[in-house]
Amino acid sequence: MTTPISQMATGLQALMNEYETVTHNLANSGTAGFKRRVNAFSAELERQQRLGEERSLLNGRIDAQGAIDFTQGVLTRTERPLDVALEGKGFIALDTPQGPLYTRNGALSINLLNQLVDSSGRLVSGQNGPIVIPNAVMESDIRIDADGTVRTEEMQMGRIRIVEFGDAVDELTPAGHGCFRAPEDLPPQEAADTRVRQGYKENSNVQMVHELTSLISLSRLYEANINVLRKNRENSATLLEVARTA
Amino acid sequence: MLRAFSTAATGMDAQQTMVDVIANNLANVNTNGYKRQQVNFQDLLYVKMRQASREISAGVTAPSGMEVGSGVQIASTNRAFTVGEFQRTGNELDMAIQGDGFFQVTQPNGELRYTRDGAIQKDADGLLVNAGGYQLDPAITIPEDALAVDIASDGTVSVETYTGTQVVGSIQLYRFSNPAGLTAEGGNLFRETEASGAAVAGTPGENGFGTILSQYLEKSNVQMVNELVNLITAQRAYEINSRAIRTGDNMLQQLNMLIR
Numbered sequence: 001m002t003t004p005i006s007q008m009a010t011g012l013q014a015l016m017n018e019y020e021t022v023t024h025n026l027a028n029s030g031t032a033g034f035k036r037r038v039n040a041f042s043a044e045l046e047r048q049q050r051l052g053e054e055r056s057l058l059n060g061r062i063d064a065q066g067a068i069d070f071t072q073g074v075l076t077r078t079e080r081p082l083d084v085a086l087e088g089k090g091f092i093a094l095d096t097p098q099g100p101l102y103t104r105n106g107a108l109s110i111n112l113l114n115q116l117v118d119s120s121g122r123l124v125s126g127q128n129g130p131i132v133i134p135n136a137v138m139e140s141d142i143r144i145d146a147d148g149t150v151r152t153e154e155m156q157m158g159r160i161r162i163v164e165f166g167d168a169v170d171e172l173t174p175a176g177h178g179c180f181r182a183p184e185d186l187p188p189q190e191a192a193d194t195r196v197r198q199g200y201k202e203n204s205n206v207q208m209v210h211e212l213t214s215l216i217s218l219s220r221l222y223e224a225n226i227n228v229l230r231k232n233r234e235n236s237a238t239l240l241e242v243a244r245t246a
Numbered sequence: 247m248l249r250a251f252s253t254a255a256t257g258m259d260a261q262q263t264m265v266d267v268i269a270n271n272l273a274n275v276n277t278n279g280y281k282r283q284q285v286n287f288q289d290l291l292y293v294k295m296r297q298a299s300r301e302i303s304a305g306v307t308a309p310s311g312m313e314v315g316s317g318v319q320i321a322s323t324n325r326a327f328t329v330g331e332f333q334r335t336g337n338e339l340d341m342a343i344q345g346d347g348f349f350q351v352t353q354p355n356g357e358l359r360y361t362r363d364g365a366i367q368k369d370a371d372g373l374l375v376n377a378g379g380y381q382l383d384p385a386i387t388i389p390e391d392a393l394a395v396d397i398a399s400d401g402t403v404s405v406e407t408y409t410g411t412q413v414v415g416s417i418q419l420y421r422f423s424n425p426a427g428l429t430a431e432g433g434n435l436f437r438e439t440e441a442s443g444a445a446v447a448g449t450p451g452e453n454g455f456g457t458i459l460s461q462y463l464e465k466s467n468v469q470m471v472n473e474l475v476n477l478i479t480a481q482r483a484y485e486i487n488s489r490a491i492r493t494g495d496n497m498l499q500q501l502n503m504l505i506r
Contacts, residue, residue, distance in 0.1 A: 015497075016250075016497070017314065019250055019494060019497065020250040020253065020314045021315075022490065023253045023257075023317075023487075023494070024253050024314065024315035024317060026254065026257055026483075026486055026487050026490050027253050027256050027315075027318045028257070028287065028289050028315070029257075029483050029486070030260065030261065030264065030287050030479070030480070030483055031287035031288060031289055031318055032286060034287075034289055037315065078284060079326055079328045080284070080324070080327075080328075082426070105286075105288070107286045107322070107324070109324065109424065109426055109427075110423065110424040110426075110427075112440055112441060114423070114443075119286045119322050120321055120322075135423045135446075136423070136446070137423060138421050138422075138423060138454060139422075139423070139424060139425055139426065140327070141454060173292075173313065174289070174313055175292075176288075176290055176291035176315075177288045177289065177291075177321070178288045178289060178321070208483075211486075212486065215489070215490060215493050219496060219497055222497050223497075223500055226500045226503075226504060229504060230504060233504075
């Protein structure tokens, strides 16, 4: 016998996991600042099959990592003064009771204490503590500069802390609600090349075509795997039949 | 498997809300002083399937963990208080606010409401009222013998009579530190909330308040093209999410057929 059924089932399970990742990406095609998840299982599988290394699949040992694709999304204009988008590799730092979080979704607003918060009400971290917008300052007068400085014509209210993680960005884990969490041993650095754009939002970097093609290819691979499994079963049935008549 | 179905369902649900909001924006494309709404999406929590840096085989550790997300949700809808287009009506009581600020009106129960809609009329007693019949606050009465009404850019309302010109009052504007926190009540009216902050009164043209543009109306700030593009995007995204469910259903069906 070629492959134990249990090992083939691992392949089916991995394709199922990839399917879940693709669905999640598709569901977030309209989420500002969303970064698509990559599950390269089917791509790796196809590559190996092309090279004739199928054995690794049959051993159920292809390892597909759930990585995050941090490429820049397209910026669209919203004209809302408190919408900011980041151009570059940085993140907006947020202060939460559960520790710092990092986001690319800059749909900001002002809470009851006049502090600048994100769309879920988490405090935007400033260079010198929370950024407080005095009552007398009107939303339409707020200017946010490319370096994150929040000001009006007359006064400065603070500077949004924009951080980056360089090559270690892959170590960030998604925390849900548009945020990422950094491991404790990874201190954020001041982002040097990230520009803040006021009145814009960053679209999700999910590309429909891309996700749809992986949806098609993984469902075909799934079908193929099922067929192999069925063939396998028919073969053993025939073998039994031969053994019985002999 | 069932998780992926509900993930795709959250996607369809979110796009549905998006379509609802766009439909409302489009329906109000001709509503004076209407401010378009926008939807903010957010990804949902992640299920940790495998911890990062766990040993996957002898001496090999996973460089990253594996998390499967569970879809999307609506974080908030907020209103873009950008100024709409101005349209000249020639009606002497029509006003548009060029810049920041709201008109204040009093409801019959004494509560105050705020609006950008400057389609003002005279009621039977000569009082200035908005299109819904609520009194402008502070109240201004146009005398019966008025021949013409003039509203200056600083809000001063003067009338011309046979005996000469006289000032009968002045329009005040109101601002909020966080207009996004205002509650929309329908009828082009907004209500002050804790989140919006208290209304700050002022004279048009001073301290950052807008000026009054007489004989003009502020149209809706909905941009038809943008909304239509958003509508198409939302509809396609809805379709694709439903396709994802169908694909999953197919996969399950094949699995089912294995066992006969």
